[in-house]
Amino acid sequence: MSNRKAVVIGSGFGGLAAAIRTQAKGYDVTLLEMRDKPGGRAYVYKDKGYTYDAGPTIITVPFVLKELAQVAGKRIEDYVEIVPCDPFYRIYFQDGKVFDYRGEQQALESEIAKFSPSDVAGYRQFLEYSEKIFDRAFTDLADHSFHSFWEMIKVAPDLIRLRAEKSVYNRVSHFIKDPQLRQVFSFEPLLIGGNPLRSSAIYAMIHYLEKTWGVFFAMGGTGALVSGLVKLFEDIGGKLVLGARAEEIVVENGHVKGVRASIGSQEEDLADTARQPGYRFEASSETYFEAEIVISNGDVANTYRKLVKPEHRRKWTDPKLERMRYAMSLFVIYFGTDRTYEHLPHHSIVLGPRYEELLGDIFDRRIVAEDFSLYLHAPTRTDPSLAPPGGECFYVLSPVPNLKGGQDWADIKEDYADRILASLEKDHLVPDLRKHLVSKLIFTPQDFHDRLDAFQGSAFQFEPLLTQSAWFRPHNKSEDVEGLFFVGAGTHPGAGLPGVISSAKVLDRFIALIG
CATH class of the missing domain: 3.50.50.60 (FAD/NAD(P)-binding domain)
Incomplete structure (x- = not known):
């Protein structure tokens, strides 16, 4: 030793x-x-036979795990089984439209054409742009040290050329015109705590990263x-x-x-x-x-x-x-049911009636709005062992302001949770959810502060x-x-x-x- x-x-x-x-x-x-x-x-939380991952639940770029194990002279496959998810996400809109977000090019373009055939060509241009961002921002710079300002000066011309000063939403909108498709291809900064309306276009690389290597889950x-x-x-x-x-x-x-x-x-x-x-x-x-x-x-x-x-x-x-400006927080409900919902995919994005306005409420006005957009995770779709036989386990999260919003989460959490669960009781989502509810645990921005020692209750640290x-x-x-x-x-x-x-x-x- x-x-x-x-x-x-x-x-x-x-x-x-x-x-x-x-x-x-x-x-x-x-x-x-x-x-x-x-x-x-x-x-990991366990309650009444249900196993809940607190997060994260989305595994991408599995080669970083393989490389990590190789550094230690090991094989990651000897320690965990990682399986692909298809679709990556199913995105639900308020008007009943559904978008299955997949990696296979033809299948993805078919989904785009259902919304706006004229945007297929624009999407291809966006994908090309996303690849360029990925090649520079991830392949070259993800493990690069920016310990001196000179390191930043060296890459500045590339960042300017790739329009990194623009937002993800701005760059998506440059290529894609349909309002709903703009949401589909710009929401991903939320997965790392960013506001798509102002997160640097560097983060447009997430699309190419997912499309190329896929979205995975650990059994x-x-x-x-x-x-x-x-x-x-x-x-x-x-x-x-x-x-x-x-x-x-x-x-x-x-x-x-x-x-x-x-x-x-x-x-x-x-x-x-x-x-x-x-x-x-x-x-x-x-x-x-x-x-x-x-x-x-x-x-x-x-x-x-x-x-x-x-x-x-x-x-x-x-x-x-x-x-410093700190990222949003999350309101998370872990819940288990005594029945299954086999029509659901592993990952769902349930978008509310507002997009830009809701992002403003969360990041700028720091208020808890009456409406919400949600991420619904159903891991038993891939691994039924995480719930008792015949049951299903979920978590649903809502992006919310960090503690600078001043909300008293102990006072409002039960009402907010009930509104979220009620909103999921649709035939295409989780019908009769509360009638079949067996287990429910709640995690608020205050818990991020108290349990995870997160400054301002931010779920992702710096925006x-x-x-x-x-x-x-x-x-x-x-x-x-x-x-x-x-x-x-x-x-x-x-x-x-x-x-x-x-x-x-x-x-x-x-x-x-x-x-």
């Missing part, structure tokens, strides 16, 4: 990827997770992928400590020395209505983990604000972090604007503290499973191979 020690804070996908890569380099890695199970936001749920990566990490000698909440990143003379953590047990239960906001488990002991490298997969703003003392921070001060991307984002290598690094949604390249796993690869430039 190496005498060079590293500590990774947080066992989300970014933290797991960083822990595996760093252990494979020859370090003795300890992975600290404050919750009672690994996975971070990819937590056993996303939690099975977490378990597989944990086993891989432990197989190569890594150590996972659960119930370990980092309290301080210890810094001496500008360099990390270790992590002070409180160790205790925390069994989470979303059905526990007695839990108060700000809930923390009672620590049974405090432990110091010595390390020459510390990698945080925690919320970047709160890592700096809570774990690094102000005297060690010149750039990422509390006021600077508070001035993906051009002015908060690449060099403008908190860097993977801390500018304030030597030996401190960041992975996950709050650093480059950003949110989404491929992004957070790629963020760990960025560290290869800085963390040397030893052994």
